[in-house]
Amino acid sequence: MPINFSGGCLCGAVRYEGTTEPVVQGHCQCRDCQRASGAGHNTIMAVPEADITITGDLKFFDKPADSGNIVSRGFCPTCGSSVLSKNAAMAGMLFLTAGCLDDPGVLEPVMAVYTSRGNDWDRLDPSLMSFPEMPPRVPGQG
Amino acid sequence: MTTPITGGCACGAIRYECTAEPVVSVHCQCRDCQRFSGTGHLFIMIVPKAAVTLTGEPTFYETVGDSGHAVDRGFCPRCGSPVVGRYAGFPDAVGLAAGCLDDPARFQPSVVIYSRSAIPWDVMDPALPTVAKMPPARR
Numbered sequence: 001m002p003i004n005f006s007g008g009c010l011c012g013a014v015r016y017e018g019t020t021e022p023v024v025q026g027h028c029q030c031r032d033c034q035r036a037s038g039a040g041h042n043t044i045m046a047v048p049e050a051d052i053t054i055t056g057d058l059k060f061f062d063k064p065a066d067s068g069n070i071v072s073r074g075f076c077p078t079c080g081s082s083v084l085s086k087n088a089a090m091a092g093m094l095f096l097t098a099g100c101l102d103d104p105g106v107l108e109p110v111m112a113v114y115t116s117r118g119n120d121w122d123r124l125d126p127s128l129m130s131f132p133e134m135p136p137r138v139p140g141q142g
Numbered sequence: 143m144t145t146p147i148t149g150g151c152a153c154g155a156i157r158y159e160c161t162a163e164p165v166v167s168v169h170c171q172c173r174d175c176q177r178f179s180g181t182g183h184l185f186i187m188i189v190p191k192a193a194v195t196l197t198g199e200p201t202f203y204e205t206v207g208d209s210g211h212a213v214d215r216g217f218c219p220r221c222g223s224p225v226v227g228r229y230a231g232f233p234d235a236v237g238l239a240a241g242c243l244d245d246p247a248r249f250q251p252s253v254v255i256y257s258r259s260a261i262p263w264d265v266m267d268p269a270l271p272t273v274a275k276m277p278p279a280r281r
Binding site for chain 1: 151183184186217221224242249251262
């Protein structure tokens, strides 16, 4: 079912809104997501770029993932909030971070990836589908 | 303490080293930490400022906490990783973001704060002491 969502960074320089049916919602415990979040995992909702309007400028940091695909992490250059990311292997999709949603409760995680990198202090809902690394094929993507 | 606590941002421009054990290690679920981290909480180790050596130049963004004191969150201007925090209410301490630890397995959280803004899916260890806002001052 489509959801309305809006969000933005801590200082308000970057804002977004849209209506979408999220493609993937979940947590990632890879080391890059740990460093990008400052916590034990990142939590994202993947939405088609066409479904979102963004105002303000993000700064992007590119780094190859395990797969070799470039992950570009977008943050606000003023306040540092981790707002969204892109993955070169999934062009046209934006991965919005849960923490920057105005109502993070609209996001419902269904899976956890890279759990092999998880720390024991980083608890996740044990009923989630979980994968030691990336799933062979992203659920919802056929 | 055997070896110093070391860590740094995703691109390596900022590194921290601390020669003292954490005073307290906190999962903070406040809305500001949620936006800063991108997830349901930030995991911060509070350590004595005098024991920390920071290399590189974080960018700081200041907000005002519930207490009325300034909270400065520091991130790498190149890669955006949250790295350190400074707290006007605790001028002798700094916060180190656990996600940036070289060995994140080394530390355990000791308390969950600001659970009043917890997101339902942000699961915490139920054995941890949890407070709705900040714990009362102990000094």
